[in-house]
Amino acid sequence: MFELFLPMLERLGIIVTVAFIITRFRFLRELIDQKTLDSRQQYMAIAFFGVFGIIGTYTGITYDTSSFDFGRWTYTLVESEALANSRVIGIVAAGLFGGYRIGIGAGIIAGVHRFSLGGFTGAACGISAVVAGVIAGYFHKKGKPLKLKTAFFVGALAETLQMGIILLISDPFARAWVLVQEIGLPMVAANGVGSALFLLIIRNVLHEEEKVGALQAQKALRLAESTVSHLRKGLTKDSAEKACQIIFKEVQVSAISMTDKERILAHVGQADDHHKAGEPIQTDATREVIHTGERIVVRHEDIHCQHPSCPLGAAVIVPLKKRQEVVGTLKFYVTTPKEISNVLLELIQGLSSLLSQQLELADAEKAQELAREAEVKALQAQVNPHFLFNSLNVIVSLTRTEPDKARSLLIALSRFFRQNLGATTKTWTTLKEELKHVKAYLLIEETRFVDRLHVDYDVDESALSARIAPLTLQPLVENSIKHGIKDQEVEAQIIISIQQVGGHVEILVKDNGAGIDGDRLKTLGEQSVESSVGTGFGLFNVNKRLEHMHGEGSKLQIKSNKGQGTDIAFSIPFYEKETLS
Template identity: 85%
Template sequence: MFELFLPMLERLGIIVTVAFIITRFRFFRELIDQKTLDQRQRYMAIAFFGLFGIIGTYTGITYDTSSFDYGRWAYNLVESEALANSRVIGIVAAGLFGGYRIGIGAGIIAGLHRVSLGGFTGIACGISAVIAGIIAGYFHKKEEPLKLKTALFVGALAETVQMGIILLISDPYPRAWALVQEIGVPMIVANGVGSALFLLIIRNVLHEEEKVGALQAQKALKLAESTVSHLRKGLTLDSAEKACRIIYEEVQVSAISMTDKQSILAHVGQADDHHKAGEPIQTDATREVIETGKRVVVRHEEIQCQQPNCPLGAAVIVPLKKRQEVVGTLKFYVSSQKEISNVLLELIQGLSALLSQQLELADAEEAQELAREAEVKALQAQVNPHFLFNSLNVIVSLTRTEPDRARALLIALSKFFRQNLGATTKTWISLKEELKHVKSYLLIEETRFVDRLHVHYDIDEDALSARIAPLTLQPLVENSIKHGIKDQEGGAEITIRIHRDGNFVHISVADNGIGIEPMRLRTLGEQSVASERGTGFGLYNVNKRLEYMHGESAKLRITSEQGQGTTIAFTVPLQEKEIDHEG
């Protein structure tokens, strides 16, 4: 019995080596990665594991129960011969991996083959092959990873059952009993260990796939991060060309191409002399991807290139989507279909999903920007009626008592609105233009206050190229007049300062009025606050626009002491083009 151990281990080494080589093939790597097999894949798995069982039979060791000799490779057996083999390994692997149907299918193939070889144990071994598939299928757990000790146990159990069936069926019984005594223990041990080794190989392959998948996911994330600044501008000729160039430099393929639903947006790499941006889509495969939203792999002839010497031998085409709707495609070209590995397909699929998310983000950001712009326009529109209402109140109050002054005020108001008409349709305006508006406004107010109001200007001319939202200064000046100096009998002063400090412009409106109560000061500008003289909406309006258009750092800074006056200030950046324009 013990002299069989070494030959069995030698033959087992051959089986394990064959198993290792087979797992290097893409078909098997894809097969073991499938959690649910379709019918075609199931038949392929049965055939594969059945063949594996046949190899295990052929690599077995013959044992003659008459002469007690171990010998040759198994091709056919005489009546007195039996086999010590590792057929069970393939069948057990089939059942553990694929369940009952694949285990039984592989057992039938390997079992029929064993029966065809003959020998007095042929039928018993054929039946036990099917039963081994049933046993392994029982231990198949789809949602849990297989353990090495399970494979070891199932392999040993299946071989033990085979020894029992040989004793029950094979005739004559004394010959069967002698055979089991001689080969039983070595085969049980060898096939148990072999099943565990086979599972270990599969686990190693799966781990390798997961490791490669993680690396590809990392590369896809890196590429997505590199292209985000371009694709967030939308799917255009410029953004597609830059994104394709970034991907081409990182991925070892012949060319990268991107399309929208009608035409080629970019083509970077080989064949760029005749695959050009702006040309209409030519391939049926690209149209299929746009229609179905599914990945397509095409051969050279399916690329449908009009150039006979085109170096592009195959391609993978994946969809680019926004909100589940296909808006274009991403193409990876290679020189031969053999270069399209499972690893490359995973990278392409992951990159397609990430780029699609970027395009959705581009739409979301554009929508957010439009909504913000609409809110800015709405806030600006609310300023004009606010000022008009106040001015008309003044005019009405002067119409009976001082009609000439009312007439002058109407003329000034008319000039102001003519200047202001264009500003309300713009998002940005220069400080120079804004200051003109404020001066027109203050002319109206000085007319109303006669000699009680004095306005001082402290202006850096080189700061006036900075851009702000229209009607930003006027509500601040209005606030000073309405809440600060309105009730002063004389000596009311307002000072407007505009100073440049490097790439920033500091703007302030100060008055010498009554100041603001501390409780009100804490919320002023942050929300509309009711008071006897108004709602505080003007300052809230300005503050929100400054925050929207220049950021948090541009928000209003209000300092005030009761009886000492109020200063409202803010700071805006001087953009590069404004600096260049000034220079």
């Protein structure tokens, strides 16, 4: 009995090695990973595991019950011979992974083959092969991970039942009894261990797939981060070219291409001498991806390249979408279809999703930019017609008595409205320009108030190059006049302070007006509120634009007490070399 252990372990090593090699093939890895197999896949699985069982039979050790000798590999058996083998491993694996149908199917293939070899145990071994498939199918748990101890138990149990069937069916019984005593225990132990080892190999393969998938996900995220600065400008020829160049350096393919719905936007890599940007889309496969929004893998003949020596032998085409609508495609070219692995397909699919999200973000940023422009126009629309009429009335009244002053006010009014109109075409301006705008506005207001309004400027000249959104400062000053000091009988005062503090510029508009009651102060700048004294829409717009363009830390800080004036402050980042975009 014990002299059989070493040869059985030797044969077991061969089976395990074969199993490990087979799991390197994409077919088996796809098969094992499938939760639900279609009919074709089931037949392929039955054939595969059936052949695996046949290999286990051929690698068995012959045992002659007459001479009590163990032999080597054999292809036929005489009446007195039997086999100590590892056939059960393939059948048990079939049932555990695929259930009854695949387990029994593999058992029939391996069992019929064993029966054809002959020997006095041929019929018993053939039947026990099918029984092993039934037992393994019983322990199949769909969607649940298999445990090593379960595989060991099923393998050992199937082999134990085979020993029992040999004793029941094989004739003569005495010969069967001698055989079971000699090979029973080694085969039970070896096949139990072999089934567990096979499961362990499969686990390692799946774990390896998960690790590779995680690495590909990291690569996809890294590529998406690298391309975001380009694709956030939209799907254009320039952004597509730069994105394709970045992806091509990281992904091991022959070429990368990107299209919109009609034309090739970029092609980087092999065949760029005849696959050129600007040309119309040539392949029906690309049009199909645009139409269906589904990934397609094509061969050389489907690429429709007319160049006789084109090196591109296959391609993966994936859609680029914005809000579920296909706006273009991303193509990965390789030399042969064999280069298209599961890992590459997962990477391509992940990139397609991430790049599509970037294109959606590009649209969102454009919409945000339009919203900012709309806010500026809304601020312009708020220029009170009474301000214009009152200003013109003041100028008319001064034309006779103080013509020079009237001329200065006309220039200030012209400058004020020119600044308002120019704000619609600019995203940024400088604090210097903003302060000019405020001074033009205040020159008119000071004249209207006839010495009742006094403005103090505390300005750090070095801070005036800081960038700021147009029409940010003037609405704050206007708010102080309209709601703070307009009806004030005593001398009204406004202080405008601009100071550089470290890496920021701190800006303050302070008045000594009527102040703001507590309930209104809570919502001012955060939302527009209808009331008898105004809507707060100007402060709301300014606050939101500061938040959008400079960040959360630049929002308005409003302090006020009823009858004690109001302070409106905010800060913006300041860089040594400010430039306007």
